[in-house]
Amino acid sequence: MSTPLLDVWEAAASSPYHPSIAKDSQFTLGAFLLLIALLLAGVFSLNRSILSLPVLGVPASLAFGFGAVYMICAVGVYV
Amino acid sequence: MRSLPLFSSCLAALSSFACAELNLSQPLLSKQVLPSTFKPPQVFKNVNLVRNTNLDKAYPRETINVIIENIDSKPQSEYYLPFESSLISRVGGLEVKDKKDAEKGSFKVEVVGLDEQSSTEFYLIHLPTPLAPKQQQTLSITYSVLSALAPVPAKIAQSGKQYLQYTFSAYTPSVYVTEKQKTKLKFPSGDVPDYTTLPADLNAESKADPQKQGSTFTYGPYNDVPAGAEQFASVRYEFTKPVIHATRLERDLEVSHWGGNLASEERYWLTNQGAELINQFSRVEWQKSQYMNPASSALKNLNLPLHPGTVDPYFTDDIGNVSTSHFRPGRKENLLELKPRYPVFGGWKYSFRVGWNADLSTYLRKLAKGDTYVLKVPFLEGPRMPEGIQYAKVHLRVILPEGATNVRYSTNVPLVDSTTSIHKTFMDTIGRTALELHAINLVDEFRERDLIVTYDYPWTAGYRKPIVITLGMFAVFAVTWVLGSIDTSIGKPKKV
Known part of the structure; x- marks a missing residue:
């Protein structure tokens, strides 16, 4: 029996969804990004200035943001 | 006197439980209500009707194949199927197809009730194309009836045989005249100690009624049965298997784009509607008999065939992890074998979750x-x-990613309600879009039915989670810098 949404499903047969980072690499990438965040935060704590806020704070925040998402997925809480 | 409010609150709590228990059998279906004077118009007649009742499983499955003919002078498309009010709330998965053209799919059906005093309600079947006068069409009507089998005797010994009784009308209930009909019953075995014998003069061929052929009994044929006629009959047959009834099933499917994962969790509230134990449960007797693995009315294990590629299964109940389970990955299916903490005998309950x-x-x-x-x-x-499983209520929740919009769905499982809500959980800011579907009176035959959901999920919504965490972390850096820049030294400020 054919329904409109079943036709939509069949039409998209060639494009199954794959995440940009595979399940197996999530832990490695998450740990790597969190480590970078930790290192940059460490350097920032040694030299707190208005210049180091964007130079170190922004990449550290970005690394922590993406690293936290991948790490929480890697430990089984799929957000 | 302090005990009085305590007593009254206990009473109130108990009464709420009783209400909750009663509500389980209430139909959730929204229905059209007609005045009690309503009579379905006599525009059809049933030319030939064959009803097959399959009692192989722990619930009766009815298949009615009927040739209908339009006896009116105008084309007609509304066919009424009557049920008693107490029965219609337990009828599930009613589907009507054209017997000769099943590929066309199911016809639209809806429940039509009369006002409160009436004991009869109807399923109204809409024929997709109106039937012209004097034309015939063959309908195939299938449905299951939940909680329809009663154990007789109601209490048996721990290793005793279980017998179930099924009461039905030998004349298939119809609001139209039926020219010729018969009812076939298929039992799980030939052990049928009691059954109603109907007088031979009712039978069109004046034969003994019912006719027996192994594990199949046939009531009828009967000729020219008037509309609304009933002839009750009962059968009692051996069924030494558990009668598994899930009073509620909650099923969650969580879609994670970041994790590339579909997480499933199912929460069951099972009860065995079979015969209760006449004596105390004897663990020694149970353990001794397990070596032989005899047929038993107790629920011992449950097999969940999962799709290939399934990983990380878990099985917990109110106490915690249940270690008596096996997960057997295979090429065709991954089999999850569950063993409840105790054998679930008649009248006993067991609730658990698997994911x-x-x-x-x-x-x-x-x-x-x-x-x-x-x-x-x-x-x-x-x-x-x-032996099959019957589900009184099913609540399916499809939890989509945060920011998913324009949710549409399609399924051929009969539903009673659907809503879209917000589900808030880990790392959420606005909450995830959840599609909630409610169904009642389903049976395990609906396992293979699919649900298709489409939704829009812009890439900007996908980045909400890491960006929110990034901004939070950046705020920590900024606050650290601001607080670190405050001069808290005592004395005059230094001039640079």
Whole structure:
């Protein structure tokens, strides 16, 4: 029996969804990004200035943001 | 006197439990209510009707094949199927197809009730094309009846045989004249100690009624049965298997784009509607008999066939992890074998939850243009048991990613309600979009039915989670810098 949404499903047969980072690499990438965040935060704590806020704070925040998402997925809480 | 309010609050709590228990059998179906004077118009007649009742499983499955003829002078498309009010709330999965053209799919059916005093309600079947005068059409009507089998005797010994009784009308209830009809009953075995014998003069061929052929009994044929006629009959047959009834099933499917994962969790509230134990449960007797693995009215294990690629299964109940389970990955299916903590005898209950993960790529596809995704998942995955399982209420929740909009769905499982809500959980800011579907009176035969959901999920919504965490972390850096820049030294400020 054919329904409109079943036709939509069949039409998209060639494009199954794959995440940009595979399940197996999530832990490695998450740990790597969190480590970078930790290192940059460490350097920032040694030299707190208005210049180091964007130079170190922004990449550290970005690394922590993406690293936290991948790490929480890697430990089984799929957000 | 302090005990009085305590007593009254206890009473109130108990009464709420009683109400909750009673509500389980209330039909949730929204229905059209007609005045009690309503009589279905006599525009059809049943030329030939054959009803097959299959009692192989722990619930009766009815298949009515009927040739209907329009006896009116105008084309007609509304066929009424009557049920008693107490029965209609337990009828599930009613589907009507054209017997000769099943590929066309199911016809539209709806419940029509009369006002409160009436004991009869109807399923109204809409024929897709009105039937012209004097034309005939063959309908195939299938449905299951839940909680319809009563154990007789109601109490048996621990290793005793169980017998179930089924009461029905030998004349298939109809609001139209039926020219010729018969009812066939298929039992799980030939052990049928009691059954109603109907007088031979009712039978069109004046034969003994019912006719027996192994494990199949036939009531009829009967000629020219008037509309609304009933002739009650009962059968009692051996069924030494558990009568598994899930009073409620909650099933959650959680889609994670970041994790590329589809997480499933099912929460069951099972009860065995079979015969109760006449004596105390004897663990020694149970353990001794297990070596022989005899047929038993107790529920000992449940087999859940999961799709290949399923990983990380878990099985917990109110106490915690249940270690008596096996997970057997295979090429065709991954079998999850569950063993409850105790054998579930008649009248006993067991509630538990199972869950597993799977790769999202099997279930989710992205459309070529736009940010639209299409998800195809099984509506029901539960255990596959030879005795079958009946589900009184099913609550399915498809939890989509945060920011998913324009949710549409399609399924051929009969539903009673559907809503879209917000589900808030880990790392959420605005909450995830959840599609909630409610169904009642389903049976395990609906396992293979699919649910297809489409939704829009712009890439900007996908980045909400890491960006929110990034901004939070940046705020920590900024606050650290601001607080670190405050001069808290005592004395005059230094001049630079």
